[in-house]
Amino acid sequence: MPSQEALSAQVGAVYTTSTGAPVAEPYAAQRVGLTGPLLLQDFHHIDLLAHFDRERIPERVVHAKGSGAHGVIKVTHDITDLTVASLFSKVGNEAPLTIRFSTVGGESGSADTARDPRGFAIKIKTDEGNLDWVFNNTPVFFIRDPAKFPHFIHTQKRDPQTHLKDADMFWDYLSQNPESIHQVMILFSDRGTPDGYYMHGYSGHTFKFVNKDGKFHYVQIHLRREGGAKSLDNDTAQRLAGENPDYATEQLFTEIEAGKFPTWNVFVQTMTAEQAESFRYNILDLTKVWPHKEFPLRPVGQIILNKNVQNYFAEIEQAAFSPSHLVPGIEPSADPVLQSRLFSYPDTHRHRLGVNYGQLPVNAPLAPVSNFQRDGAMAFNNQGFRPNYQSSLAPLQYKRKAYEDVKHEIWLGDANVDLSYVTELDFEQPRALYEKVFSDTDREHLIYNLSVHLGNVKSPIVKARQLSVFAAVSKDLGDRLAKAINHPSVEPLAVKPATEAIRYKLKAA
Ligand code: HEM
Structure with missing residues (x-):
């Protein structure tokens, strides 16, 4: 329901054409006589239909179903030893933000309660430009090689012939790429079906925070x-998917409307370059915590969501989040998946929303934009009369970053040569999750949840191969799951x- 304030602003609005001319009757079309053909001169009627014909824009290729709201981030602790980002320069600083939660694989009308990771995307409007955190609700991901992303996603979507979701495709991919097992274990535990947006958020990737001395720390961001x-x-x-496919969307809107503002506490984990060198796992490997x-x-x-949108399409569907939207003092690491994402999001935004997507109100930064980008479709903040080249008559000021960037990952990059090379290292964390973190009930649910899905696989090869991956995590898990799906x-x-x-x-060499 729109707020009272929003409704009363609409009362008394005069009905007009899209050019603002008042029109007496919304349904009437001009025609020859009482029952004759319609007239081409009727701008009102043609404009109505022509605009309707163009209402749809491409839905997101992934994360198409989502919900969102507005809120604020408040800085409660000093981290100036970590970063020069102006947002974090003082305890008490605040910045407005827009958030969008989503599932990944389903279409824009699909069910909120699907077993899927949840997207957790935030656009923070700081005084030094937009800082986007494009996170998930899981701390790890299925891949560490970005070349696999389109393959992986295709197997989560529809079969090219039957147009059905297909358990064989799903497990064929995962069983051939066992570095996915950590994320698979989380996905098929009950964490794979969060209750609305009662969930945590994780950067997953390692980022770099750089301080005023040019020293950097590797950082993982957590939202609790x-x-x-x-x-x-x-x-x-599954029941809710049928009864109320918009369960999470409704819950979020209703809670904010009732003043029960969803809140997350923001934390960082930090690591120095030296610690990264002796850490057991590669910090650029997105399958590890x-x-x-x-x-x-x-x-x-702290992040607090305290305002519902007035218009979903304008404020959420048109939002364009990208991990490349960063501010000075926060930098990407050399994680190959992150590096590919830096390209992919603005690329898809140009396709989905157009070249000037950054000028749409939900995406426009609060910080003024001055540069040499001009024109293109729908340019409505075209920077006035300011020169469109580097002019000596009206020069822009150029502000250097307050630090030197240090490229530490060169040696770590070496360690990332073969991203499909799976060793025992890839099974340690999933095993700890199964044996130490999960309770007896968690283990039972994991096996039940897996059996419901893996049990649908027709190919004996795929079934046996995926069972062997689970058995490599734990023989107990492999055996119990095999029994649950009547497999030796x-x-x-x-x-x-x-x-x-x-x-x-490489270290030994
Ligand atoms: C190579 C790996 C990946 C690629 C190529 C990729 C690509 C994409 C693309 C093209 C979109 C649609 C964006 C739009 O239309 O605005 C998207 C959405 C999204 N992705 Fe990824 N993605 C990757 C991995 C990840 C990872 C690892 C995370 C989380 C850690 C993530 C989180 C999200 C979220 C939260 C959204 C939804 C953003 C929104 O609500 O608008 N993605 N991704």
């Missing part, structure tokens, strides 16, 4: 939902020892 994360069990999520015991969460601030027990996938990992080999 106040009141904790909540999940739905498989059967409740940084243990909290070794790298504790450090508080930074399988041997664990043969995995090279951790010492065979490329970074260990």
Whole structure:
């Protein structure tokens, strides 16, 4: 429901054409006589239909179903030793933001409660430009090689012939790319079906925070939902998908409208370059987490969603989030998946929203834009009479970054040569999740949730191969799952020892 304020602003509005001319009757079309053909001169009627014909823009190629709101980020702790970003220059600083949550694989009308990671995208409007955090609700991802992304996503979508979602495609991909197992374990636990947006958010990728001395730290960002994360069990999520496909969208809107503002506490995990060198895992490998015991969460601030949108399409559908929208003091690491994302998002925005997507009100920064980009479709902030070239008559000022960038990842990059090379290192964290983090109930639900999906696979090869991946995580898991889908027990996938990992080999060489 629109707010009272919004409704009363509409009362008394005069009905007009799109050019603002008043029109007496919205339904009437001009025609010859009472029952004759319609007239081409009727701008009102033609404009009405022509605009309707063009209402749809491409939906997002992934994360098409979503909901969003506006809010604020407040800085509660000093992190000036980590970054020069002006947002974090003072405790008490605040900046407005827009957030969009989403599922990944379904179309724009699909169910909110699907088993899927959730997107967690935030556009923070700082006084030094937009800072976008384009996160998920899981700390790891399926791939560490960006070339696999389109393949992987295609297997989560519809079969080219049947136009159906297909369990064989789904598991064929995952069983051939076992570096996905950590994310698969999380996805098929009840965390894969969060209750609305009662969930945490994670950068997943390593970023770099750079301070005024030019020193940088590797950083992972965590957003922890106040009141904790909540999940739905498989059967409740499936029931809701039928009964109320917009369950999460409704919950978010209703809670904000009722003044129950969803809140997240912002934390960072930090690592120095030296720590990164001796860390067991590659910090540019998106399939791994940084243990909290070794790298504790450090508080930074709070995000509060306190305002519903007035218009979903303008304020959420047209929002263009990108991990490349960064501010001085926050930089990308050399994580290959992140590097590819830096390109992919603005590229898809130009396709989805047009070349001047950045000028749409939801995307326009609060900080003034002055540069040499001009014209193109729908340019409505075309920078007035300011010269469109580097002019000596009206020069722009050029502000250097307050630090020197240091390229540390060169050696780490070496360790990332073969992104499909799977060793025992890839199974340690999923095993700890299964054996140490999950409760007995979590384990039972994991096996049930997996059996519901993997049980639909027709190909015996795919089924056995994926069972062998689970058995490599834990023989107990492999055997219990095999039993649950009436399959003979399988041997664990043969995995090279951790010492065979490329970074260990390179270190030894
Ligand atoms: C190579 C890897 C990836 C590629 C090529 C990729 C590409 C894309 C594309 C093209 C979109 C649609 C954007 C739009 O239309 O505005 C999208 C949406 C999104 N992606 Fe990715 N993605 C990748 C990995 C990831 C990862 C690892 C995360 C999280 C850590 C992530 C989080 C999101 C989110 C949250 C959205 C929705 C943004 C919104 O609400 O508008 N993606 N991605």
